[in-house]
Amino acid sequence: MFAATEIEKMATGANSVFHNLRLKDNAIQSFGPIINPSFQFASCSIEYIARYATAENLHEMLKTLPQNLEGIYKLTLQRFNEQPASTKALIQSALQLTAFSDPPLTSHELCQALSVVGIPGLDADELQYPEVDENEITDSCGIFLTKAAHGEEFGLAHHTVKEFLEQIDPTNPELAGYRVSRSRTRRLLGICALRFLCLNHFARLPKRLNSEDSFLSNRRRRLPFYRYAALVWPRLADELWDDEEFREQAMELCNPAQTSNFKAWSLEVCHFYRLGGSWNGWVNDRFEDKPWSVGTHSWRDRWYSSSDSLCSESTEAFTGPSGSHWGTSKSSASSGSSASSESSGSEEPSRSEESSGSEEIIEPLESRSWLWRQREHPDWKWQEGQTRRLAHFIRRGDFTPLHMACLLGLNRLCDNLVADQSDIHRMSRIGSPLQCALGGPFLIACHDLSTRKTYRTWNRISAVEKPSIELVQTLIEAGADCTRSLPAQYSWNSMGALGLKSSEWAGDYRIFAAIVKGGAQMHDDAIHTFRLLCREWTKYKKEQARLDVATVLEILGDMFLQGEAEASAYLTAFRHVVTDMHDIDVPLPALEAVTDDMLVERMKKAIESDSLSSLKETGKTPRGQLILQDDTLDGLIDHAVSSLAANCLSFLLDRFSGSENENVKMGRLLLRCTGNEFEDVLVSLLKHGSKAATTDREGRNIWHLSTVGSKSERILQVLMSTHVTKKDRETALHALDNINGRTPLANALFTGHPDYHEASIILKHCQASKDMLQSARPSVNAIIAGIESPKTLQELHNRGVLPVPDDETPLHDLQTNAHVDAVKQLLAIYSYQDSLKWKSPVGSYLASSSFSIYKEDVLRLLISTELPLSSGPHQRSIWSMVIDHLVEVLSKPPPLGVQWAFWDFCAQGLANPP
Structure with missing residues (x-):
């Protein structure tokens, strides 16, 4: 019915093949014989017929049309391949970008x-x-x-389309170009973004007039992919940097010569963070259908809308409306703040952008971060002024690609620019590259945080928008100066204060430690910044603030013990700050000393990153040597094994040697190394004397455990190397577990489908013997009969591992899932004539299924092998057995849904007896 309705709709269109009533009826009737058709199948089939059929070929097309959805999809792709190269490339790219783009592209983008x-x-x-x-x-x-229904976005027509395109074989030369994956989409999206930004269309900045903001707004409206490209490619940079084409495109945009395309991109990104809010807000607001009404929201709700600026509230608290961060000094900023306070009593909203109704309507993609300025100062065009100042400082030429890379946290790009001898000390209006790295996008939005901004709010901010310790360390190692004064418009005077605030933004106080190690001098503004942090704890009782204070003091205490830079001055001043705040009702151990728990936590952090140098710094101190004993050492060793920290584990095992329970502990750790990811850990344990023959309570050794499941071939390679003696290896490979009485080789064959790679490794590196293949449950014959790989069977036979049968052979243990190729190999290894002395393999195979469901090719092979072995009387015995089994089967009603494959086969044999 659905197909008929759709075809009727198609018939109403112009130039439709369904105008012919006979052809239309034939098409409708062609859907009748199809078993379990779906709506999607019917819709796609009709669309395919309407697109490619003619009156001449419709009849033939209906006969050859696939009977399933996958066939229709594949046939459509084959039609795509017949298109010109340009159309084919368009289709492949459109499918790729639609499948996995994040955030999704609008249709215009x-x-x-x-x-x-x-x-x-x-x-x-x-x-x-x-x-x-x-x-x-x-x-x-x-x-x-x-x-999409709302008209804003393209999408794949059905979830089965995405599943089909994802499952295309990449080695298929005909269809591989249509295969979609997240990695391919991200690469294509990153390269397209960079190419778009480098077009000649964008090789200019707005004129030096008051129209910069209008210029950017018009460009975003007419060319929306420009902002998308400007914001998205930096988030893909570190992931795609090893791709040569992506790297070349990025270096073309970020040429040290500062092309017009680079300046235009920089202005777009800086304008976004200054006025447009955060990444998360931009993503959330991209497909809003309804306008945002100011009249329906309280002012408090505005600060927490999805597109709020990261620092809108803080700027309200610390910067005045007339004081620009780009063009005024501290004094003018403070005077602006006074002016702001005088006019703050006005609550009348701006009339300049009122709608015809009583409410002010803001379009979904407009900036929402600075509406409080427009509300309090309706005659002051703050946004236009800020855009003009941004354009001015970018035009100056002292804001280089290195500054921009540091601002956005592009580590790999920074490495390339530093290697190309970019000036790492060059100052811009927003500071040096190191100062840009410390502030990140927050330096564009504002220069301080409101104390009312909660930690919960910070936790919602994307990690890539926060300062990066890796980038800061890279710049310091390259020679960045940590003693330079900050630009006049900053809220602080010293690098130490900026480093402390940067650590608060990032939630990582290693940034502050790196700045202090780099030589940042102690100033009063650093004390003031630390006092504000303490106030969060003492006055507002925030637990996170207490932890931050303890972390800062702990870091400084460690640096003081190492005699590093100005750590002593910072530690003394910060301790006085905490001591002077008399309303503290919870003491800080870090004020007097570093506790054992803090040292252990520091060692765990070093282990998690496998930082041997950090672990040695702590562990080789007198205090650390006292801690690394007994249960604490045991716990750290367990943590190192779980964290796959081979370097740190080796250091800890050196401390562990000679303890009373060394052998027991080492054996227990060894038995945990059963996956490929534990390769380095296993080598470290074996080098420190761990016994490879150790067993668990069930009698299983490391070989037994490594042959269960998959992805353990590298573990077996290590066990077969010189790290394990030949005697220990042979002993372990002949050992039986207590559960099933199996050797490791039997375990590998029983669980090693489909490639039996672990069994091949054991056979290749060991002296083969029949004792290596033993099993109580199931029997060895059953394990051999269940092997699906002829190659593995031949390898076992060549190495002489297969047992010599007395009566029963693997041919008697064949199951209904046996593969015909494996059965052929067994027939080549074991004599069928000898097998008949105990029992007929055909009879055993017939008795293996309760429902008499067999593989026809296996059954034919066994019967054809057995029939020629004897004269007429034996043939009669075979057929007598088959007929008896058939009578027994037919005497019982078949279970629902079971078809008698055995019955069909026997009927054919009786009709055509040999």
């Missing part, structure tokens, strides 16, 4: 992204607007792509 994917014959620089026609995408992609 997708059209513009496809203009730079490398479609043959398409040069985006030659177009008036760099974009592909939306109708061309829809027409080309056919049944695979559809447009």
Whole structure:
């Protein structure tokens, strides 16, 4: 019924093949014989017929049309391959970008992204607007792509489309280009973003007028993919940096020569963080359908809307409306703050942008971060002024690609720029590269945090928007100066204060430690910043603030013991701050000394990153040597094994040697190393004397445990190496476990489907003997009969491991799931004539299934092998056995849904007896 309705709809269209009533009826009737058709199958089939059928070939197409959805999809892709190269490239790129783009592209953004994917014959620089026609995408992609109901976004037509495209074999030369995956999409998206930013369309900045903000707004409205590309590619940079094409495109944009494309991109990103909010807010607001009404929200709700600036509340508290961070000094900023306080009593909203109704309507993609400024100062065009100042300081030329890379935390790009001799000390209006790395995007938005901003709020901020300790360390190691004064517009005077605030933003006080180690001098503003942190604890009773204070004092205490830089001055001053705050009702152990628990936690952090140098720094001190004993040492060793920290484990095992329970502990740790990821840990344990023959309570050794499951071949390679003596290896490989009475080789064969790789490793590296293959449950014959690989059977036979049968052979233990190739190999190894002396393998195979469901090729092979071995009387005995079994089967009603494959086969044999 559904198919008939859809075909009737198609018949109403122009140039439809279904105008012919006879052809239309034939098409409808062709869906009748199909078993369990789905709506998607019917819809895709009809679409395929309507797109490619003609009156002449419709009858033939209906006969050859696939009977399942996967067949329709594959047939459609084959039709795509017949298209010109440009259309084919368009389809492949559109499917790839639609499948996994994060955040999803709007339809307009997708059209513009496809203009730079490398479609043959398409040069985006030659177009008036760099974009592909939306109708061309829809027409080309056919049944695979559809447009969302709200009209904003393309999407794959059905979830089965994505599943089908993901499962395409990458080695298939015909269809591999249509395969979609997250990694391929992210690579294509990153390269498209960089190519788009480097187009000649964007090789200019707005004119030196008061129109910069309008220029950017118009560009975002007409070319929305520009902002998308500007914000997205930095988030893919570290992941894709090893890709040569991506790296070359990134270096073209971030050329040290500071091209116009680089300056335009920098202005777009800085403008976004200064006025547009955070990444999460931008992503959340991209597909809002309803306008945002100011009149329906309280002012408090505005600060926590999804697109709020990261620092909007803090700027309200610390910066004045007339004081620009880019062009005024501290004095002018403070005077601006006074002006702000005088006019703060006005509660009348701005009338300049009122709608025709009583409410002020803000479009979904407009900035929402600074509405409080417009509300309190309706005649002051703050946004236009800020955009003009941003454009001015970027035009100056002292804001280099290295500054921009540090601001966005692009570690790999920074490495390249530093290696290319970029000036690491160059100052811009926003500071040096190191100062940009300390502030991240927050330096563009504001220069301080409101004390009312909760830790819960900070936890919701994306990690990539926070300062990075790795980047800070890279710059310091490259020679960045930690003693330089800050630009005049900053809220602080010293690098120490900025480093402390940066650590608070990032939630990582190693940043502050790195700045102090780099030589940052002690100043009063650092004490003030630390006092504000203490106040969060003492006045507002925030547990996280207490932990932060303890962490800072602990870090400084360690640095003081090592005699590093200005740690002594910072520690003394910060201790006085905590002591002077008399309302503290919970003492800090870090004020007097570092506790044992703190040292243990520090060692655990070093172990988790496998930082041997950090662990040695703590463990080789007199205090650390006292701690590394007994239960504490045991716990750290367990933690090192769990963290796969081989270097730290070796150091701890050196301390552990000679203890009373060394052998027991080492054996227990060894038995945990059963996966490939434990390879280095296993080597370390074996080097320190761990016994490979150790067993658990069930009598299983490391070989038994490593042959269960998969992905343990590297563990077996280590066990077969020189780290284990030949005697220990042979003993372990002949050992039987207490559960099933199996040797490791029997375990590997029993659980090693499909490739039996672990069994091959054991056979290759050991002196083979029949004692290596033993098993009580199931029997050895049953294990051999269950092997599905002829190659493995031949290898076992060649090495002389297979047992010599007395009566029963593996041919008597064949199950209904036996593979015909494996059975052929068993027939080549074991004499069928000798097997008949005990029992007929055919009879055993027939008795293996309660429902008489057998593989026809295996049954034929066994019967054809047994029939020629004797004369007529024996043939009669075989058929007598078959007929008896058939009578027994037919005497019972078959279970629901079971078809008698055995019955069909026997009927054919009786009709054509040998």
